[in-house]
Amino acid sequence: xxxxxxxxxxxxxxxxxxxxxxxxxxxxxxxxxxxxxxxxxxxxxxxxxxxxxxxxxxxxxxxxxxxxxxxxxxxxxxxxxxxxxxxxxxxxxxxxxxxxxxxxxxxxxxxxxxxxxxxxxxxxxxxxxxxxxxxxxxxxxxxxxxxxxxxxxxxxxxxxxxxxxxxxxxxxxxxxxxxxxxxxxxxxxxxxxxxxxxxxxxxxxxxxxxxxxxxxxxxxxxxxxxxxxxxxxxxxxxxxxxxxxxxxxxxxxxxxxxxxxxxxxxxxxxxxxxxxxx
Numbered sequence: 001x002x003x004x005x006x007x008x009x010x011x012x013x014x015x016x017x018x019x020x021x022x023x024x025x026x027x028x029x030x031x032x033x034x035x036x037x038x039x040x041x042x043x044x045x046x047x048x049x050x051x052x053x054x055x056x057x058x059x060x061x062x063x064x065x066x067x068x069x070x071x072x073x074x075x076x077x078x079x080x081x082x083x084x085x086x087x088x089x090x091x092x093x094x095x096x097x098x099x100x101x102x103x104x105x106x107x108x109x110x111x112x113x114x115x116x117x118x119x120x121x122x123x124x125x126x127x128x129x130x131x132x133x134x135x136x137x138x139x140x141x142x143x144x145x146x147x148x149x150x151x152x153x154x155x156x157x158x159x160x161x162x163x164x165x166x167x168x169x170x171x172x173x174x175x176x177x178x179x180x181x182x183x184x185x186x187x188x189x190x191x192x193x194x195x196x197x198x199x200x201x202x203x204x205x206x207x208x209x210x211x212x213x214x215x216x217x218x219x220x221x222x223x224x225x226x227x228x229x230x231x232x233x234x235x236x237x238x239x240x241x242x243x244x245x246x247x248x249x250x251x252x253x254x255x256x257x258x259x260x261x262x263x264x265x266x267x268x269x270x271x272x273x274x275x276x277x278x
Contacts, residue, residue: 001058002065003033005051011074013041014094015050018077022064022085022104028057050075061085061104073113079106082123095132098125101149114158115139120168121148133158133177136170146170146187152245159196162189165208171247184208184271190241192249200273203264208271211237213253215275223263223273230257234274 003025016039025033034048047053051068058064062084071091072078079087079098085105092110099118106125114132117125118139135157138145145164152171159177162170165187175193182198185205190213197218200210211234241250258274 001056001063002067003030003053003055003057005053005066005068007068007070007072007075008050008052010071011040011050014074014076015040015045016076017047017050018080019047020066020068020075020078020087021080021082022058022061022066022087023082025057025066026061026064026085027059030054030057033057071110073111076113079104079125082106092129093127097127098123101125111155117146117149117151119144120146120151123149125149125151127151127153127155130155130174131157133160134163135161135172136165136168137162138164138183143183150245152247156193162187165189171241171245173247173249181208181210184210188237190237190247190250192247200264200271202267202269203271203273204267204269206270208269209274210272211258211274211276213249213276213278216273219261219273219275220264220266222266223261224265226260226262228257228259228277230255231260231274234258 019036036047064085067088073092076094077096081100083103087106089108093108093112095113097112097116098106101120102122104123108127111129112127112131117136136146146168147166148168150169156174157172157176161180163182165184168187170189173192178196179198182201184203186207188209190211192213194214195212195216238250241247257277261273
């Protein structure tokens with residue numbers, strides 16, 4: 001079952017639309033969905049003020065797809081807290097895309113803004129363009145960011161991606177901004193472009209892994225060089241990225257040796273940063 005939403009206008013003020021989830025749509029009538037509340041500044045308006053809706057509704061979120069036919073870069077919280085189903089955005093998406101989601105799939109064919117996948121615990125987010133800052137990160141004041149699921153970015157990502165990450169996987173095929181993986185305590189970040197400074201700052205937990213395929217602008221001196229080798233587990237990871245997640249670039253590194261660094265020693269951490277020897 002699929003519902004199509006066609007944007008009527010590009011709002012001057014971002015629209016907070018937490019209702020744009022399969023969980024909320026499932027079992028409703030189109031007329032009821034059109035009347036769902038969205039927040040614009042200090043006003044409460046209706047979803048139909050910003051979208052034309054048509055299509056069919058499922059009784060179960062897992063069987064529901066929402067397709068946004070156009071640019072939604074001023075629409076915030078698309079897929080917020082979703083547990084199942086699928087969302088396809090044909091253009092760009094606004095801030096907080098898929099934040100707190102625990103299941104289902106979101107695909108954005110354009111760019112996404114800041115906080116995509118913030119504090120998500122499951123599901124898959126695929127962004128075919130670039131994304132903003134704080135990808136898969138913890139909100140300010142929280143000490144737990146992404147705890148599960150997978151985020152794939154085909155383009156570049158901004159600063160502070162994966163901060164306070166606990167579990168899950170982030171894959172960035174382009175470049176990534178400074179302080180990626182800061183405060184990590186689990187999970188894995190794969191960066192196929194160049195990584196900026198501050199990678200893994202205050203990284204702590206055993207099981208935390210950052211893999212940089214094109215090097216790092218400046219690795220913190222509190223990461224201690226350990227060895228250079230071809231880890232068997234890395235080949236398994238790369239085959240998963242190549243075969244399951246369709247990351248073609250992963251296929252270039254099956255036999256590549258990696259330099260291993262352990263840290264962040266400044267906080268007694270034993271996370272790992274691997275840098276491809278190319």
